[in-house]
Amino acid sequence: xxxxxxxxxxxxxxxxxxxxxxxxxxxxxxxxxxxxxxxxxxxxxxxxxxxxxxxxxxxxxxxxxxxxxxxxxxxxxxxxxxxxxxxxxxxxxxxxxxxxxxxxxxxxxxxxxxxxxxxxxxxxxxxxxxxxxxxxxxxxxxxxxxxxxxxxxxxxxxxxxxxxxxxxxxxxxxxxxxxxxxxxxxxxxxxxxxxxxxxxxxxxxxxxxxxxxxxxxxxxxxxxxxxxxxxxxxxxxxxxxxxxxxxxxxxxxxxxxxxxxxxxxxxxxxxxxxxxxxxxxxxxxxxxxxxxxxxxxxxxxxxxxxxx
Amino acid sequence: xxxxxxxxxxxxxxxxxxxxxxxxxxxxxxxxxxxxxxxxxxxxxxxxxxxxxxxxxxxxxxxxxxxxxxxxxxxxxxxxxxxxxxxxxxxxxxxxxxxxxxxxxxxxxxxxxxxxxxxxxxxxxxxxxxxxxxxxxxxxxxxxxxxxxxxxxxxxxxxxxxxxxxxxxxxxxxxxxxxxxxxxxxxxxxxxxxxxxxxxxxxxxxxxxxxxxxxxxxxxxxxxxxxxxxxxxxxxxxxxxxxxxxxxxxxxxxxxxxxxxxxxxxxxxxxxxxxxxxxxxxxxxxxxxxxxxxxxxxxxxxxxxxxxxxxxxxxxxxxxxxxxxxxxxxxxxxxxxxxxxxxxxxxxxxxxxxxxxxxxx
Numbered sequence: 001x002x003x004x005x006x007x008x009x010x011x012x013x014x015x016x017x018x019x020x021x022x023x024x025x026x027x028x029x030x031x032x033x034x035x036x037x038x039x040x041x042x043x044x045x046x047x048x049x050x051x052x053x054x055x056x057x058x059x060x061x062x063x064x065x066x067x068x069x070x071x072x073x074x075x076x077x078x079x080x081x082x083x084x085x086x087x088x089x090x091x092x093x094x095x096x097x098x099x100x101x102x103x104x105x106x107x108x109x110x111x112x113x114x115x116x117x118x119x120x121x122x123x124x125x126x127x128x129x130x131x132x133x134x135x136x137x138x139x140x141x142x143x144x145x146x147x148x149x150x151x152x153x154x155x156x157x158x159x160x161x162x163x164x165x166x167x168x169x170x171x172x173x174x175x176x177x178x179x180x181x182x183x184x185x186x187x188x189x190x191x192x193x194x195x196x197x198x199x200x201x202x203x204x205x206x207x208x209x210x211x212x213x214x215x216x217x218x219x220x221x222x223x224x225x226x227x228x229x230x231x232x233x234x235x236x237x238x239x240x241x242x243x244x245x246x247x248x249x250x251x252x253x254x255x256x257x258x259x260x261x262x263x264x265x266x267x268x269x270x271x272x273x274x275x276x277x278x279x280x281x282x283x284x285x286x287x288x289x290x291x292x293x294x295x296x297x298x299x300x301x302x303x304x305x306x307x308x
Numbered sequence: 309x310x311x312x313x314x315x316x317x318x319x320x321x322x323x324x325x326x327x328x329x330x331x332x333x334x335x336x337x338x339x340x341x342x343x344x345x346x347x348x349x350x351x352x353x354x355x356x357x358x359x360x361x362x363x364x365x366x367x368x369x370x371x372x373x374x375x376x377x378x379x380x381x382x383x384x385x386x387x388x389x390x391x392x393x394x395x396x397x398x399x400x401x402x403x404x405x406x407x408x409x410x411x412x413x414x415x416x417x418x419x420x421x422x423x424x425x426x427x428x429x430x431x432x433x434x435x436x437x438x439x440x441x442x443x444x445x446x447x448x449x450x451x452x453x454x455x456x457x458x459x460x461x462x463x464x465x466x467x468x469x470x471x472x473x474x475x476x477x478x479x480x481x482x483x484x485x486x487x488x489x490x491x492x493x494x495x496x497x498x499x500x501x502x503x504x505x506x507x508x509x510x511x512x513x514x515x516x517x518x519x520x521x522x523x524x525x526x527x528x529x530x531x532x533x534x535x536x537x538x539x540x541x542x543x544x545x546x547x548x549x550x551x552x553x554x555x556x557x558x559x560x561x562x563x564x565x566x567x568x569x570x571x572x573x574x575x576x577x578x579x580x581x582x583x584x585x586x587x588x589x590x591x592x593x594x595x596x597x598x599x600x601x602x603x604x605x606x607x608x609x610x611x612x613x614x615x616x617x618x619x620x621x622x623x624x625x626x627x628x629x630x631x632x633x634x635x636x637x638x639x640x641x642x643x644x645x646x647x648x649x650x651x652x653x654x655x656x657x658x659x660x661x662x663x664x665x666x667x668x669x
Contacts, residue, residue, distance in 0.1 A: 134408065197450040204402060205437040205464040205515065219454045 033299050041295070044288030051104040059098035060086070063255045067093035072271050088273040090263060096273060099255040100281050106256040107237045107285060110170055114236035115229045117175030122182025123225045127217055129183065130190025131209075137187070144180045152177040153242070160248040170249055174236055182228055189221045223300045231293035234286035241282050257282050350377040350418075351523060351555050352401070357415030359396050359405060359579075366627045370396045370410070372579040375652070378523075383549060383556045385566040385587070387602075388576030391626060394559045395445075397576075398527045401557070402442050403432045419523070438468040441516035443526040443545075447508035447533075451500040457511050458496035464518045479518075487514045487544060506537035513545065520552060527559045542568065563606060567591060572658075575599050578624065578634035581652070585659040595661040597639045597669065633663070641669050 051058060070093040074081040081088060087096040129140040147155075156173045163169050193199060194217065202212050237257075243249040244258025252259065257278040264274025359371040370393045378384040388394045399405050400412055403424060417424045419440065424432060436442075444450045451460060461483060462476045477496065484492035487510040500508060509529065516524060529545060530538040546569060549556050558569055566573050567587060574584040575598065583596040594600045601619040621638035624630055630637050636646035643665070650664045 197444050197446060198452045200404065201442075201444065201450050201512070201515065202452070202463060204404065204442050206433050206467040207463055208467070215455070216452050220452070 036295065036299070038291045038295050041288045041291035044284055045292055048104050048108060048285055048288070051101045052108040055101045055105055059095075059101045060084070061095035061098040063094060063099045063102040064253045065094065069093065072267070072274075074271070075273050087277050088271075090260075090274050091267060091271075096260075096277050099260060100257070100278060102255040103257045103260060103278065103281070104285075106167065106250055106254070107240065107282075109167065110174070110240040111233040111236045111289070113171045114174035114178065114240070115232050117171055118178035118232070119182055119225055119229045121175055122179030123186050123218075123221070125179065126183040126186025127190045127213055127221065130187040131194045131213055131217055133191070133194075140183065141187070144183050147177065147180045152239075153246075156239075156243060156248060157246075160243070165248055165251060167250055170240055170243055173243070174239060178232065178236070178239075181232070182225060185224055185228060186221050189224060190217050193217050193220055227293065227297040227300060230296050231290060233293070234289035237282060237286055237289070349380055351380045351420060352557075353377040353416075353418040354397075354401075355416045355418075357397065357400060357417065358413040359393070359400055359415075360411055360413050361406075361409045362411065363409055363627075368626050369629060370579055370626070371400070372629075374415075374576075374579070374581055376574055376581060376584065378555055378557060380555055381553050382572065383558060383570045385570035385573035386557060386559045386576060387561060387563060387566055387573060389561055389623060391623060392576045393579040394561075394576050395527055398442070398525050398557070398559050401525055402436050402440055434468070437464050437521075438519045439521050440523045440525065441519070441521035443509075443512055443516050443524065443529045445528045445531055447505060447512050448500075450512050451508060453500055456497050456499060457503070461511065461515050461518055464515060468519050480514075483514045483518050484511075486517060486548065487511075489514070505533050506540060509533060509537075509541050510544070513541075513548070517548065517552075522555060524549070524554050524556045525559070526556060528561070529558075530562075530565070531560075545569075563602065575602070578626075578629055580634060580662065582635065582663070583659075583661045589656075589659050593659075595655050595659065595666040596635075596663050597641050598635045601638075641665050 067089075070085070070089050071091055073085050073089040073093075075088045075096075076083050076086050078088075085095050085097070087100070089095055090099070125140050129137040155177050159173050159176065160169060163172070199212060199216055202216050207216075240249060240256070241258030241261060244256045245262040247262065249258055250256040260278035261275050261282075264271070264276075264278070267274050354374060354376050357371055357374045358369075361368040361370055374393075374397060376384070386394050386397065396405065396410070401417060401424070405412060412425060415425065419435065424435065427435075451457065458477065458480050461480045465476055465479055480496060481492045484495065489495050489507060489510050495503075495507075500511075503511065509532075513529075526545065530541050533541060542565065545556075548554070558566070560566060570587050572584065573587050573590050574581045575590070575596065576582070577598050583590065583594065583599045585595075590599065591603065594603055598619070601617070604617040605619065607614075607616060619638055620640075624634060624637065632647040633639070633642075633650055636642040639646065645664050648664075650662050652660050652662045653666070654660045655666060
């Protein structure tokens with residue numbers, strides 16, 4: 001039953017603490033994590049990105065070119081449909097498929113830029129509130145309470161009313177209304193971090209406050225911010241659609257999914273495809289984003305890794 | 309009073325204590341000049357330091373009027389049980405009392421003749437980490453898990469020495485060599501999770517030493533380590549103190565450690581120093597009943613099942629310290645007089661004690 005010395009050595013060589021093995025271990029772990037990525041969700045997001053980046057190459061038609069002779073054509077499998085317009089045309093004769101493909105651009109831009117703006121704002125305020133505490137914390141926290149008590153659509157209408165609709169303005173609105181979630185979570189983490197001994201050590205070493213925030217606290221809370229961000233991309237896309245639906249979003253000839261929903265609403269009783277396809281596009285994209293966010297959250301959670 | 313065996317009154321027991329608590333560690337001969345009373349210039353003088361914590365349940369008097377001075381190149385020990393206020397004193401010396409509850413109510417802390425507590429925050433920053441360094445209790449939480457250790461050791465350099473980035477790695481390697489971290493050039497790029505507890509504590513010590521401080525405050529530097537590593541770390545700190553002629557304040561509850569390391573030692577009870585003496589004097593001839601109790605409760609190397617002595621009673625609730633001498637409720641010698649706070653009295657030229665009855669007992 002006794003194991004040979006050679007065997008023991010072989011075992012030991014596995015747990016050798018050499019530099020190379022540590023790196024190999026890391027890449028191995030990364031590979032393992034990526035193997036667990038939800039394939040369908042990744043495919044959806046990939047498709048979205050491809051559509052957004054290469055829309056002129058993929059789209060069969062010009063998304064804003066009107067052709068009234070072809071107005072309200074049904075999708076190809078219905079009577080009267082043709083393969084030239086796979087998903088049919090809208091009331092102005094524009095190809096629905098092409099408009100959805102171009103609309104992905106708006107969704108991607110708004111989704112990522114909105115998350116970036118609100119995430120940076122919220123994380124910054126959260127770190128500041130959590131680290132300094134006291135009056136600064138009080139002011140920032142009351143501000144988040146105010147933001148949470150106001151319906152975001154109300155704020156959006158007010159701001160858009162003041163500065164006018166448009167892509168940049170939507171991103172500004174999303175930034176202003178959506179930072180609260182980051183601030184509340186990041187503040188809590190920064191608070192417990194700022195009481196930890198390594199921050200104390202950094203203070204004793206004479207590190208300046210902005211350096212402590214930037215070098216010591218921020219990287220330690222970034223995990224949560226990133227996870228929150230990925231889960232928020234879907235939310236941003238829905239908010240953009242809602243704003244466009246209300247006519248507060250992207251200006252008309254530009255294709256956006258929310259705008260298409262709004263346009264199709266009138267024709268819903270006899271031309272269902274106008275509103276249904278952009279609606280499906282929104283639903284699938286948000287689903288993909290959320291699944292990917294869930295995966296990332298689990299992967300970045302050390303407790304989950306113990307289980308796996 | 310039946311407690312004649314409390315103190316360690318002869319040379320033999322004294323040496324036994326050293327053997328018990330020092331293990332194989334060789335005692336370096338302490339600088340004898342520092343053993344002589346009232347010699348050497350004080351580098352740190354603390355006068356009437358009072359630190360209170362204002363909590364929802366009332367005022368917690370963590371430190372109630374502490375006076376002491378630490379001389380250059382001396383190792384000064386501060387012993388006391390948990391919650392006696394020893395760590396709070398350590399924090400106050402580097403201006404890091406936990407806010408907003410904790411407040412330094414009164415007192416003066418003179419470092420090289422200047423009162424730290426009255427300095428502008430900027431001035432304190434210049435001294436802290438540069439001239440006064442700090443070693444915390446737990447090395448596992450004192451390092452940022454996301455940064456390479458070389459970077460963390462170098463932080464103090466960057467700020468206090470204004471060193472150019474290209475010179476820093478060499479300096480860091482040098483400091484890491486001083487604390488005996490093997491192959492420092494490679495370790496430089498390790499993250500804290502790749503190090504053992506002992507190595508982490510070495511890294512912390514390296515951080516503290518990086519600017520060659522004049523005063524090192526070590527707050528239970530070994531309490532989070534296991535015994536074999538403790539000896540290594542103690543040896544290291546002792547060596548470094550000797551080599552760089554640093555002044556050191558050692559905060560601990562380990563009397564064996566004090567016996568090995570310190571020139572002079574103060575015993576803290578409920579936020580007050582009850583006795584201060586050169587280490588030999590304290591161990592051989594303790595005056596205060598609390599100090600006697602502490603020493604009596606040490607194992608003395610007897611064989612067989614010998615029950616250890618325990619001081620009766622418990623540490624009082626820190627929110628309601630007893631009136632007068634805080635130790636009186638537990639003291640076998642307490643009289644009605646002890647309801648008043650006894651003054652600090654010099655029993656000999658280098659030994660002081662805060663007890664009404666030190667002459668009699």
